[in-house]
Amino acid sequence: MAPTREMSLETKERIVKLLEEGNSSRMVAKDVGCSQSAVSKIWTKYKQHGMVVKAKRTGRPRKTSKRQDKQLKAICLENRKSTTKQMKHKWEEVGVNVCDRTVRNRLKEMGFQYRKAKRKPALTPKHKRTRLQWAKERQSWTVDDWMKVVFSDESRICIGQGDDAGTFVWCRSSEIYEEACLKKTTKFPQSLMIWGCMSGKGTGEMTVVNSSINAQVYIDILDSFLIPSIEQMYLQEKLDRKWGMFCVFAVQVLYLWESL
The missing domain is CATH 1.10.10 (Arc Repressor Mutant, subunit A)
Structure with missing residues (x-):
């Protein structure tokens, strides 16, 4: 807790003078801009010592202004x-x-704390506008609507790399996602890539991607792993391949963002 500010000697003398003139402690407190209890303490000390005294402050003096x-x-x-x-x-x-x-x-x-920086992809202004628009278009979706969507993405596994070490920054609780407080990450580093998918029905198949991901590789993944995953997760609803391709179209939105 920061130390309280010491009241000046002139203010204390004014308080005593106003009280001696017959003013109430409430009116005096309002006049000088302090609390009524402070006025009472100053008046009590004045009656004890017969003069306005400066209180002794405990603790080490503050070294900075x-x-x-x-x-x-x-x-x-x-x-x-x-x-x-x-x-x-x-x-x-x-x-x-x-x-x-x-x-x-x-x-x-x-209010600053030294904490580990949150990891977040380095997005361009265009990426941010596109994602915000996508979120606004679906902000009224119900749980049933989201149950019909399959999400897929790739994730890298770094072996022997030091770039995943924690970075600490000074920030307040409301600033953890400020630009200056983030540790930026990059997409597609030279490392092992894993692809997987999930939905409200559960998780789908997972595969290791041994090459760089381009349009053809991504289509092959969707055809070889995403479609079978959709058929397995939605087997009870007896979805045909046309419904599966509709889900593929919804999932491809994420890939298109990354390639912008």
Whole structure:
């Protein structure tokens, strides 16, 4: 919790003067802009000591000012992936000499936490507009509507790669998906690819993709694995191949986005 601001000696003297003139503590508190309890405490101490005294404050004095704290906030927002030690060195360049712990304490007071960056594909503005439009067109779909859709996608398995290590960033709870707080991922790295599908009826077949995915390879996957998966998942509803091809068309939307 941040320390409270000490009331000035002039304000305390004004409070005492107003009370001596016969004003109520409620009116005095409203006049000077403080709480009624603060007025009562000052009046009690005045009657005890016969004068306005400055209270002794416990604890170590705060080493940074509000202006310096704002400078630290600007340093943090400039590069969310900076460590406390790196921010400490930058803070020292503007004349603030503190330890790493003070840097962490000030950032926590501002609501920042050092957490692992969320992983998210690097999308272009066109990708974002297309996906938002797709979501808006289906925002009124019911559970039964979604039960008729089969989703498929590929996923890579990295073996001996270090790019999946966690990246930590400074951010507040409401900022975990801000651009500066994300660890960007790329599609189609040189690694083993796995293809699979699922729907409200369950999971379908899975296969290893041993080559780069192009239009022909993707069509072969849909024909060899997606169609049999659809027939198996929807066997009880006795769907014919035409219904299966309709589901394929719905699924291909995701692939078209990735190829934009």
